Amino acid sequence: xxxPLAAPRAIQGRAPDVFREGGWVEMxxxxxxxxxxxxxxxxxxxxxxxxxxxxxxxFSVVGFDAGPYFRPLEDFASDExxxxxxxxxxxxxxxxxxxxxxxxxxxxxxVGGSTVHFAMVSLRFRPEWFKSRSLLGYGADWPLDWREMWxxxxxxxxxxxxxxxxxxxxxxxxxxxxxxxxxxxxxAEVLARGAEAMGxxxxxxxxxxxxxxxxxxxxxxxxxxxxxxxxxxxxxxxLVAFIPRALAAGAEIRDLAMVGRIETGADGRATGVHYxxxxxxxxxxxxxxxxxxYAIETPRLLLNSANDRYPxxxxxxxxxxxxxxxxxxxxxxxxxxxxxxxWNKGPPSLSITEHWNYxxxxxxxxxxxxxxxxxxxxxxxxxxxxxLGLWGEQLRERMKNYNHQVGVKMVGEMLPNENNRVTLADxxxxxxxxxxxxxxxxxxxxxxxxxxxxxxxxxxxxxxxxRDTFQQVDDxxxxxGTARMGSDxxxxxxNADCRSWDIPNLWVCxxxxxxxxxxxxxxxxxxxxxxxxxxxxxxxADRGEL
Amino acid sequence: xxxxxxxxxxxxxxxxxSWNEQTRQAINGRLAIPREPRFLxxxxxxVLDAACRRIIPxxxxxxxxxxxxxxxxxxxxxxxxxxxxxxxxxxxDTYRRGLAGLDEAARSQHGLGFTAIAPExxxxxxxxxxxxxxxxxxWQGMPSKTFFEHRLLNDTVTAYYGHxxxxxEIGFGGPASPRGYVRMALNRRDPWEAAEAKPGEEARARxxxxxx
Ligand SMILES: Cc1cc2nc3c(=O)[nH]c(=O)nc-3n(C[C@H](O)[C@H](O)[C@H](O)COP(=O)(O)OP(=O)(O)OC[C@H]3O[C@@H](n4cnc5c(N)ncnc54)[C@H](O)[C@@H]3O)c2cc1C
Ligand code: SF4
Numbered sequence: 001x002x003x004p005l006a007a008p009r010a011i012q013g014r015a016p017d018v019f020r021e022g023g024w025v026e027m028x029x030x031x032x033x034x035x036x037x038x039x040x041x042x043x044x045x046x047x048x049x050x051x052x053x054x055x056x057x058x059f060s061v062v063g064f065d066a067g068p069y070f071r072p073l074e075d076f077a078s079d080e081x082x083x084x085x086x087x088x089x090x091x092x093x094x095x096x097x098x099x100x101x102x103x104x105x106x107x108x109x110x111v112g113g114s115t116v117h118f119a120m121v122s123l124r125f126r127p128e129w130f131k132s133r134s135l136l137g138y139g140a141d142w143p144l145d146w147r148e149m150w151x152x153x154x155x156x157x158x159x160x161x162x163x164x165x166x167x168x169x170x171x172x173x174x175x176x177x178x179x180x181x182x183x184x185x186x187x188a189e190v191l192a193r194g195a196e197a198m199g200x201x202x203x204x205x206x207x208x209x210x211x212x213x214x215x216x217x218x219x220x221x222x223x224x225x226x227x228x229x230x231x232x233x234x235x236x237x238x239l240v241a242f243i244p245r246a247l248a249a250g251a252e253i254r255d256l257a258m259v260g261r262i263e264t265g266a267d268g269r270a271t272g273v274h275y276x277x278x279x280x281x282x283x284x285x286x287x288x289x290x291x292x293x294y295a296i297e298t299p300r301l302l303l304n305s306a307n308d309r310y311p312x313x314x315x316x317x318x319x320x321x322x323x324x325x326x327x328x329x330x331x332x333x334x335x336x337x338x339x340x341x342x343w344n345k346g347p348p349s350l351s352i353t354e355h356w357n358y359x360x361x362x363x364x365x366x367x368x369x370x371x372x373x374x375x376x377x378x379x380x381x382x383x384x385x386x387x388l389g390l391w392g393e394q395l396r397e398r399m400k401n402y403n404h405q406v407g408v409k410m411v412g413e414m415l416p417n418e419n420n421r422v423t424l425a426d427x428x429x430x431x432x433x434x435x436x437x438x439x440x441x442x443x444x445x446x447x448x449x450x451x452x453x454x455x456x457x458x459x460x461x462x463x464x465x466x467r468d469t470f471q472q473v474d475d476x477x478x479x480x481g482t483a484r485m486g487s488d489x490x491x492x493x494x495n496a497d498c499r500s501w502d503i504p505n506l507w508v509c510x511x512x513x514x515x516x517x518x519x520x521x522x523x524x525x526x527x528x529x530x531x532x533x534x535x536x537x538x539x540x541a542d543r544g545e546l
Numbered sequence: 547x548x549x550x551x552x553x554x555x556x557x558x559x560x561x562x563x564s565w566n567e568q569t570r571q572a573i574n575g576r577l578a579i580p581r582e583p584r585f586l587x588x589x590x591x592x593v594l595d596a597a598c599r600r601i602i603p604x605x606x607x608x609x610x611x612x613x614x615x616x617x618x619x620x621x622x623x624x625x626x627x628x629x630x631x632x633x634x635x636x637x638x639d640t641y642r643r644g645l646a647g648l649d650e651a652a653r654s655q656h657g658l659g660f661t662a663i664a665p666e667x668x669x670x671x672x673x674x675x676x677x678x679x680x681x682x683x684x685w686q687g688m689p690s691k692t693f694f695e696h697r698l699l700n701d702t703v704t705a706y707y708g709h710x711x712x713x714x715e716i717g718f719g720g721p722a723s724p725r726g727y728v729r730m731a732l733n734r735r736d737p738w739e740a741a742e743a744k745p746g747e748e749a750r751a752r753x754x755x756x757x758x
Contacts, residue, residue, distance in 0.1 A: 076568065078722050080708060081708040093632050094631060095631070101629065103628025104627075186734075189732055190732075221723075224722065225722065225723065346730055376718075377713065378703075381706075391672075392600060392669065399715075
């Protein structure tokens, strides 16, 4: 079998059929010298749905990804170490008071983007978060209306066959999830006990892995390696759920294709992209360029594309490209039970409580949820070394309790701050491109939110009968911001349609457009916005306004 | 020390539906790792090996895990974590400085290199590194605490708990594709999972572990 990282697979008019070992599907190919309607850089939570919907609406589209085109059935081992192949591991420098751990903890490099290894938790924002400045007093307002978003969330949930409960306990009414909720594992059961003891509601978590067959995807078999790639295709990553649709609709995907610079012409508009593939730099002409590389690579590419006309980088007249980077607080409380929990079985987050996203009786801004956990051995040991400082015989003894461990982990809202940002370091990478420097420090509000959450999680675990509890105080996960959307060109990078204010044929469609990040995992919101953007582009095209 | 999962061996499942071909290949590659250093000098490799043995004391009842060899392979293959703290040099230099720093500390405190001092004395030097107390000389301004926590400790435990020996020891099910799991609730065990020895029931656990 060929090595997915050695040479591109999507070439010569065909791309891998992810559902059949050794199989191929036909792929349309576009010439570099003729401008395509859209080049999309990145094929993840934002790029995947956008490429698909643009192609389905009749546009010519080429999707680029720096990462390989995996065949999950053949390439994915059931192994934490081997599956490092899924991550963006090119060097990045991190600093600030609370440097963000990158790599496996924070970004993917593959056709399908980070959704190939994400944990599949698929949640909607609380409606007020789209207007958090005017309604809740912090952050910035989104230029989007939650009712319209509710509609697009529904579309995204159907496209991904989300498995979830019949009724979801928080927020405005939403339709029933397309697939039934998954069976809960022991760890999810303990979360439920703890929530009930606190008087909170809880729910099976809406997940992007199917609980019954769907097309060529078999139901989830609860092997629990979801964060290291799903080798059965039950998981509805973009690689499985959207990209095959995109190919069928006539899009071209170029894997192992790193875009290094976006070119602009004499009229100031984008003309195409310089990209590195099969050992050399190439140029693809395009009428529109969409950047969907996630919150680090998107600003990096815009900044690295600086030229005489745009000396501070593209789309950056506001000076906000790279600023307002947000991660999410990801602290946890862990402990032991007499029971055998065996928390590695099944997807890691099978139950959730969003109580503190909807209860405003607290003295800080923002909200958070928490979910059941099931770290595999390597992740678990790094929690023990990081949080308890254990090593030596003590560590080995503690690790033997693996099957009796249980815990809950939060996803909490961190506030935007202009000083948390992505800039370019002087060092260059294997392509000769300047690497990103990522600077992050928590604010007082962030710390207050974390303290509140740790206290509540701890109490709930103790009430559920968990012993020897301890707190993991320093983890973060998920990224957002760095090219925020807004309604004023002075205080945002793109408008509600993800179109840059400065260059009308340059768009951004990924996690970087978030003005605030909310207290839930981001992907469903990214994908819902991508579906909306595709519709908006069609409407603009029909009116001759592209 | 009693064995919590007597007779359990993850590798016994190698030919069952819990392991697919790509997993077998990945683990075979891991077990076949070269034991000789390819990146570090023999002297520094010996220091690394001694430090790894203190961070993860090797089990006597199962085949030992060549931890230093995994770290050397990571350096040799330039496997990055995808980020670097701004105050740290690149991975290779971090190890060269840090291991030399441990050796210097042993020499200045005991008159002997790190590999030659008693295990308790080695632990003490490692504790000093963990506490950020080692400075000067080979450290060249690199914080010993960051070296210990982010590199040495992290890479050592990552190597150990990525190895079948450790999975067997902690009763982890290990690879699970395509079969997966069926019994999800508390205190339910699939027949292909490790059986834990409850007091007085070691023989039964051993019997069950013979049939995973
Ligand atoms: C361990 C983990 C678990 C997670 N779990 C969840 C979860 O349960 N629920 C949830 O909602 N979110 C989760 N997330 C977050 C989620 O994966 C991301 O928020 C989401 O995928 C981001 O979407 P995106 O489109 O912005 O970027 P991505 O999905 O990361 O896609 C970006 C793609 O762009 C490519 N790219 C970047 N730059 C270039 C370039 N210059 N040239 C070519 N290609 C380029 C990259 O290779 C990548 O494939 C998780 C993340 C991690 C790391
Ligand atoms: S538990 Fe389900 S979604 Fe996760 S890796 Fe296994 S089959 Fe895929």
